[in-house]
Amino acid sequence: MATLVEKIKTLKSGVTDIDFVTNIIVQNDGGEDYIASWNHPTETQPTAQELED
């Protein structure tokens, strides 16, 4: 099963690996991964529906 990071990279072609260190924070507090913050300069944050599909 794809991870949240992998789903984001598939949905948003403009997102690169380095974005997950700077512009996009995917976080895990002990449960499931989630998007804690999204500040990508060109790509919009995927919706929950897009991430579930």
Place this chain on the structure above:
Amino acid sequence: MALVIKGSSSGQVTVDVPAAAGTNTVTIPAVTSSVNVVGPAFSAHGPAQSIGNASWTKLTFDTEEFDTDGKFASDRFTPTVAGYYQISGGLYFGATSGACVINIYKNGSGYKRGAQGTGVTGFGMETGVSALIYLDADDYVELYVYQNSGGSTNTGAGGELKFFQGTYIRS
């Protein structure tokens, strides 16, 4: 033997020292409240933990080496005493590719990142952080880590390979 002299908030404290030739006066300079003030300190370490690729993951700590005031619990330091704290941590991975970086989170958000470690064959990778952070009465700090070795990878364990420490410095 300890001698404690308590004075008012201002003024002068003197100690008279007897001497054969007469009386000598030793003058103690004024000090601020930051001197000799005791506050919370802790040191904890944790078990091996699987960290997913490219996800900032909270680190777990199940063993306290010391926790002077009982302010460390559930992987979190909440000192409850406002002041400046030196917070530090270190972490090892066995991964030999990719990179990692540790981050002190304050109140649930990234606050001070540490040095990036890079995976090396025959060694693994390590990251550490130390920062001076002001915490008020209800602030708390935790440690998170990011790694991008390409898949999930385990942290090291124990006081040498996965630790979290903090101490009160001054008000």
